[in-house]
Amino acid sequence: MENYTATEIMALSAGRLVHNGDILFAGTGLSMLAATVAKRIHAPEAIVFFETGGIDPSLDELPLAVADPRVMVGTSVNSGLADALSLLCHPKLRTIAFLGAAQIDCYGNLNSTLLGSYEKPRQRFPGSGGACDAASMAYGVIIFMQHQRRRFVEKLDYFTSPGWLSGGDSRSRAGFKRGGPMAVVTDLGVMKFDERTRKMYLDVYYPFTNPEKIMAETGFTLDITRAKEALPPSDTELSILRKDVDPQRLILGPVPAMIND
């Protein structure tokens, strides 16, 4: 039995992808944990900013919304949407955006708007917010998903945020100057994108699962030939995440019984 939860290994796996000095466009939830844990462990000079305009806040308490007053404190600059969103495309910055979505396809295109269609909608989600902007303009994108067949789909119901479009060089042909998804971090493993085809493949699977199970939870053909088992979280990583980053377990959620078994 593992001594960590899926949420914990997701936050740590995403955190491991952050480089020191990255400028991180964070949402709330898991992306806050990933950004903060990376800063505390290996990327102390990474900077977090929010689309609402909070640039490099001290984050003494975890914000629960990008408009939380906690993103306005200890900042380098307090600004607004125009300033913050335009930072995404600054050519001298390695801006990395964390995004989530309701659906993803094999090229990392995202849907956070609706299921069905405008004519016959079956479900409504909040919409793009700044996700489409980040996916269009950031240097790179890290995506969080629950790994379920109904979310990893052949075709999106609505295409909100651009990934690698139809693969290959289609993204640059469409007029984007840079960017594209780097990784998809799920509750089962981490997917990356082939350098040439830009199609998603399984990079690592968590110790409590296996590539076959992940393939079964994916609604399109997923290349598992390159898959390796992920390193389990170290005691240091877990301790920083639990004691330093989210001591109230606002985002980590309740400690599951298995940890005490």
Add this chain to the structure above:
Amino acid sequence: MTLNRMIASDAVKKYIRDGDQIALGGFTVNRNPMLIIREMIRQEKKKLYLVVHSQGQAMELLIGAGCVRRIELAYGGVARFAPTGYRFKKAFLEKKIEVEDYSNYQMTLRFMAGAMGLPFVATKAGLATDIVRLSGFPTEIRGQGKVPLHKLKIMDDPLDPDGGQVVVLPPLKPDVALIHVQYVGDDGTCRICGLTFADIEQAKAAKTVIVTCEEIVPADYIRREPDQNSLPHFLIDAVVQAPFGAHPTACHHFYDYDPMHLNLFKKMAPNDDSFKKYLDEWVYPFDSQEDYLDRVGIRDILKIRANPALGYAPGLERR
């Protein structure tokens, strides 16, 4: 210049008409102009046309109370308390409202274009997506009233032969902008503390600006540090003093968002009957902010009161 100081009911009566296009300030759980919103519901404003970027609580109430016909937005939710707004979702799925989806940057640029008098504004954000391919508004309303003839246009960069395609967006010039700020000088000068979101662009783009504020302070006080000010006095049409006027959303340096209230709303919002009960308990009975705050209660108000050093309520139980 003398301050056009009004009470909420007079400001709504005088400046907001059925069918108006309204820009709502704030962002999800922060600085929503809630006092004015409740007053608009009491006065049964109808067929409103909202233009917003990421709107939460204010939009939820207006949609739920049946005041809204049409929305252009980027995001409809109240953060963790309602990742998708309950009333927004329900009205959308039941086709009670017409919705056009944009992104936050696109909406902000459109407000900015309206404020700056630009005929259009271009960006790379959104290329190739359904945001630029599909329209949620019915074709027959295009070009009518405030509805732009085109949601947007995709074209080749007209200046750079290697620039590729761009998204060309229409400006926004709402009839009314509603914003809640921390301080207004008694000359009308506005000061927003913390993040401004797109409030400044929204106010500058609008024909009429109604500002609610926590405090009205002497002009010579607010002009002592003009670097901190957000909007000049002559752009403001009416000022309504509204202590805790953004409650249950936050107002930096004055109070945090109210998790107790937002969790209560979360319970009452999804169902039509319980939402009606919410309106009966929290909106219709109160024609003064004091009565509303009485209902919230001093205990909860003290819990969310901001620490002056931090601007929020440290240790607030936020689950």
